[in-house]
Amino acid sequence: MDRQGAKPLLVRDYEDLARARLPADVWDFISGGSGTESTLTANRAALERIRLRPRVLTDVTACDPGTELLGARIAAPIGIAPMAYHRLACPEGETATARAAGLAGVPLIVSMFASRTLAEIAAAGSGPLWLQLYWLRQRELLTGLVRRAEEAGFGALVLTVDAPRVGRRLRDVRNGFVLPPGVHAANVAPEAMAASHRAAPDASAIERHAREQFDSSITWKDLAQLRALTTLPLVLKGILTAEDARLALDHGVDAVIVSNHGGRQLDGAVASAQALPEIAAAVGGRCRVIVDGGIRHGTDVLKVLALGADAALVGRPVLWGLAQGGAQGVSDVLGLLRDELEEAMALSGRPRIADVDRSAVVL
Template sequence: MLPPPAGPPATVAAGGDGDRPPVSLADFAELARRALPPGVWDFVGGGSGVETTLAANRAALDRVAVLPRVLTGVERPRTHAPLLGREQAMPVAVAPMAYQRLLHPDGEPALAAAAGAAGVPYVLSTLSSTPVEEVTAATAGPVWFQLYWLRDRGLVADLLDRSHAAGCAALMVTVDVPVLGRRLRDVRNGFALPPEVTAANLPAGRDDLAHAGTPGVSAIAAHTEAAFAPALTWADLAWLRERTRLPLLVKGVLDPRDAVRAADVGVDAVVVSNHGGRQLDGAPATATMLPEVVAAVGERIEVLLDSGVRSGTDVLRALALGASGVLLGRPMLWALAAGGRAGAQAALDLLAVELRDALTLTGCADPTQARRLRTLTGD
């Protein structure tokens, strides 16, 4: 059963003399910066290379103007919308993000519980710092499992079996990480995981390289190179489609031709994503490619937008560009760092308020109507 429409957002203490609670998702960023060690802040906030694509994601969304409709008689729109055939409280899922105990001791269970209370799916990363079984037990809401393709096919099969047994509602395979993008902040910081944060879904010791700090080397990149299979193919995706009866999403699609081919394999949705600007620096912004992907697949599969979403207005923009919904990433980590589960809940409450305002101001009774709005893109 979905929660009732959000009322006034929950509050989270900002900390410091004279500070006020956050009134937008962006406000959580400064709270997180204060709360986190500099290396962890860079790990979360940084992109690859000189961060051109990281900046482009935000700039592309800011260029999207939505043309409001008037005299539609809408007083209080619904934010509920379907994703993968199930009604959600918003057309939003919390994106898969690794090692959330870096941000807060309660980590993934806290963020999953906040998502469940808000009525939106939580996507659990393969590189979660909490086992999948504990995360699904921590929330009554839907958990989708995100799969990285590992060199050890036996481990891939084991993760599939565990995600099914744990009751995950969907499977999301990430296809844009044959190797980790060169994230210069992490390289400069010689970033490595602290001993208490592990890749809890992998067998003990399989993440040792991620803890081996070396000046001028990203330990996360070293671990990824050793663990991930770089040569994932369409045949692997077809094998995965045959292996699971869960709804299957492919995350990391930018070229419309790849979206069409994914639909041909039988996936249920693609996620237009450049990994938050953390893989190929110089890849296009996701908001730029979204309309082309939507046009290419038509109504065959759902299309979600990832990378750069920071507000309810951004959710509206994505819907107006043709998306079925969005993945919300970094702001949820900021909120987790700022206040644990309460911080994450406050952020999702704010997002619901912002989305409802955006729908009201454009004359839309629900997110489905927002997909019929016109958009203008400035130069």
């Protein structure tokens, strides 16, 4: 509930509620983008430009947004994008997020820099869990994470491929952002994370840590090493071109995530919704296509499904809900998105996910 006692009616209502509850530097870390933040802004603008083409006189008595994704039946084509350090928003952190995702019946992609252990998150959740990875210079850390994810019952690995280094996020630089006491990467050895806890004037500890630990030499041939570690499905996150989508197919990935990292990496990069059609066309149904970047309403989900996505991931709004009301706040955000999607399906004359195709939108 907000301060006037009324339950938020839109996902964006949670933004102001979260801002009021979080320290200014934490808010900037969560909400900021890289450079001039032009790509951050472009993600929303691209979705706003897409308009829906409703069909009429269709039986929409029963609309079902349920679908299947990487072998799991999910309640809606919605998932939670990987984001680090949920305990910045709520003391329970990722365990609260996992409970909410499980109750909503949607997948949660857990960041390798989660602030709760994989075992704790798995124990709290009842829905599909995937593990996100960065390619670190210490390869043994990756091996250990993959093994623990398998033991905890995680269903897929998501390799972020658009971050050979962390983009320069000016809000964090100005704030000299550093992880606060009590918040740490619970699944990575402390010695590998030390830089993220060291403050320095006019510098981001997160950026400094990434420069120390991320392996910027990774190429397509390195994917074979990750494949050799596990039989779990492999997803590449950070694909923005048809060329790279085709290379992903050539290297046997099970899904790609069309993403510009929420506007936090290359400033000026194409908006996710703009990149989606060419990527969907390039893969031609040979692997799953997921998208993130600026999803704030159920109609946004319908739009990206029409452009070729199999599912949409939500990022910052989940942390807004977490900050506002813990697991219940996340549950409310996910519930809003599902209800809005179901309403959009009914009002556009497309009662099943299979009915949503390119004819549903105009660019």
